[in-house]
Amino acid sequence: MSRWDRFTDTFFNTKVMARYLPDILSGVVVTIELAVLVVVTGILAGLALALLRSLAIRPLNWLIVGVVDVFRSLPPLVVIVLIYFGLPSIDVSPSGFVSTWLALGLVLMAFSEEIFWAGITSVAKGQWEAARSTGLSFGQTLLHVVLPQALRLTIPPLTNRTIAITKGTALGTVVAVTEILGQASSAMSNSYNPSPLMLGAAAYVVLFFPVVVAGRWVETRFAWKR
Amino acid sequence: MIQTFLNPEIIRAAWPIILAGLRNTVLLSLLVVPLGLLGGLILALLASARSPLVRWPLMAWVDFFRAFPPLVLLILLFAGLPFAGLELGGFVCVAIAFFLNTGAYYGEILRAGIDSVPAGQLEAARSTGLSRLQAMAYVVLPQAVRNVLPDLLSNTLEVVKLTALGSVVAVPELLYQARQAQSLTYSPTPIVVAAIVYFLLLWPVVRLLSRLENRALAAR
Numbered sequence: 001m002s003r004w005d006r007f008t009d010t011f012f013n014t015k016v017m018a019r020y021l022p023d024i025l026s027g028v029v030v031t032i033e034l035a036v037l038v039v040v041t042g043i044l045a046g047l048a049l050a051l052l053r054s055l056a057i058r059p060l061n062w063l064i065v066g067v068v069d070v071f072r073s074l075p076p077l078v079v080i081v082l083i084y085f086g087l088p089s090i091d092v093s094p095s096g097f098v099s100t101w102l103a104l105g106l107v108l109m110a111f112s113e114e115i116f117w118a119g120i121t122s123v124a125k126g127q128w129e130a131a132r133s134t135g136l137s138f139g140q141t142l143l144h145v146v147l148p149q150a151l152r153l154t155i156p157p158l159t160n161r162t163i164a165i166t167k168g169t170a171l172g173t174v175v176a177v178t179e180i181l182g183q184a185s186s187a188m189s190n191s192y193n194p195s196p197l198m199l200g201a202a203a204y205v206v207l208f209f210p211v212v213v214a215g216r217w218v219e220t221r222f223a224w225k226r
Numbered sequence: 227m228i229q230t231f232l233n234p235e236i237i238r239a240a241w242p243i244i245l246a247g248l249r250n251t252v253l254l255s256l257l258v259v260p261l262g263l264l265g266g267l268i269l270a271l272l273a274s275a276r277s278p279l280v281r282w283p284l285m286a287w288v289d290f291f292r293a294f295p296p297l298v299l300l301i302l303l304f305a306g307l308p309f310a311g312l313e314l315g316g317f318v319c320v321a322i323a324f325f326l327n328t329g330a331y332y333g334e335i336l337r338a339g340i341d342s343v344p345a346g347q348l349e350a351a352r353s354t355g356l357s358r359l360q361a362m363a364y365v366v367l368p369q370a371v372r373n374v375l376p377d378l379l380s381n382t383l384e385v386v387k388l389t390a391l392g393s394v395v396a397v398p399e400l401l402y403q404a405r406q407a408q409s410l411t412y413s414p415t416p417i418v419v420a421a422i423v424y425f426l427l428l429w430p431v432v433r434l435l436s437r438l439e440n441r442a443l444a445a446r
Binding site: 200 | 290
C-alpha cells in the first residue's frame with residue numbers, strides 16, 4: 001500500500017464513512033434544530049430587552065445592562081457548563097440540548113440587545129420629536145419611525161455575531177448533545193478511524209460556509225452609506 | 227443556596243486550583259492573541275496586494291475558518307492527527323487552532339482597516355523613497371489599526387473567552403481546573419467561582435467596548 005493509499009484509507013475511508021453517514025446526518029438535524037432555536041429565541045429576547053430599555057426606566061435599565069454585561073463577559077462554554085452541572089444541585093436537571101440552547105440563547109440575547117440598542121440610539125432625537133408631534137404615540141413612533149431605520153443599521157453586525165454564536169452549537173458536545181461533532185467523535189472512537197470526523201467537519205463546512213458567504217453579501221448590501 | 231453555589235469551605239479548598247487555572251488562562255491568552263494577530267497581519271498584508279488573483283483565495287481561506295467551529299478544528303487536530311502518526315498535545319493543538327481561526331478574524335479586521343486608508347497615502351509614502359514594506363509599516367498600518375481599534379479589541383475579548391476551549395483537550399486553564407475541582411468536591415461552587423473570575427477579568431473590557439461603540443455612533 002502506498003503512502004497516499006494509506007492516508008486516504010485512514011482519513012477518507014469510504015466504508016467507514018458510509019457506515020456512519022446516518023449518524024452524522026442525524027447530528028446535522030440536531031445541529032440545525034439547536035441553531036434555529038438559538039437564533040430565533042436569542043434575537044427576539046435581545047430585541048425585547050432593547051425595546052424595554054428604550055422605555056428609560058432607570059432601575060430596569062441597570063438590570064438589563066447588568067445581565068447583558070455578564071453574558072458578554074462569560075465564555076459560552078462556561079455558561080453551558082454552569083447550567084448543565086450547576087442547576088441539578090437545586091433539582092433542576094436540564095438536558096444537554098436544553099442547557100446549550102439556554103446558554104447560547106442568553107449569549108446571543110446579550111449581544112443582540114447591545115446591537116439593537118445601538119441602532120435605536122443612532123436614530124436622531126429630532127425623528128422622535130417630529131413623529132411624536134404629528135400625534136403618534138410612543139409605541140407607534142418606535143414601530144413605524146425608529147425601528148425601520150434602526151433595524152437596517154443593525155443587520156450587518158447582527159449577522160456576523162449570529163453566525164459566530166451559532167457555530168457554538170458544537171460546544172454542546174461537551175455536555176453530550178448528539179449534534180454533528182458529538183456524533184462524529186463517538187463514531188470515531190467506535191470505528192477507531194478518523195473518517196467520521198472528516199465527514200463531520202465537511203458537514204459543518206457545507207452547513208455554515210453558505211451562511212458566511214451570504215453574510216458577506218448582506219454586509220455590503222446594508223452597509224452604512226455616508 | 228449559598229451553601230450549594232458559593233460554599234466558603236469549598237472555595238477555600240479549591241482556590242489554589244482555580245488560581246493556577248487563572249494563571250494558565252492569562253498565559254495562554256498572552257500566547258494566542260499575538261499568534262492570532264500575527265496570522266491576521268500576514269493575511270491582511272497579502273490581501274493588500276489588491277490583485278484579485280491573491281484576494282479571492284484569501285477570502286475563501288478567511289471565510290472557511292469563519293464557517294468552521296473552532297472546537298471542531300481543535301478536535302480535528304487533537305484527535306484526528308494522531309491517526310497520521312502526529313501527536314501534538316493539547317497545548318500545541320490550541321496554539322495551531324487559534325493561529326488559524328482567530329488569525330482569519332484578525333485578518334478580516336486588519337484588511338478592512340488597510341482598505342480604509344486612502345490609496346494616496348501609500349503612493350505618497352512610496353514616492354518619498356520608502357519601500358513598500360516600510361510604507362506599510364510606518365504609514366498605512368498605524369492609521370489602519372487606529373481606524374479598526376474597537377473591532378480589534380472586541381475580537382481580542384472573544385479570543386480570550388475562546389481559551390476556555392482548551393479545557394476540552396486537557397489544557398489546565400481556568401475552566402478545566404474548575405471542572406477538576408468540581409469533580410473532586412461534588413459541588414458546583416468551583417464552576418461558579420470560575421465564572422465570577424472570568425467576569426471580573428473581562429467585564430472592564432466589555433464596559434470599555436460599550437463606551438467605544440457609543441462614541442463611534444455619536445460621531446456619526
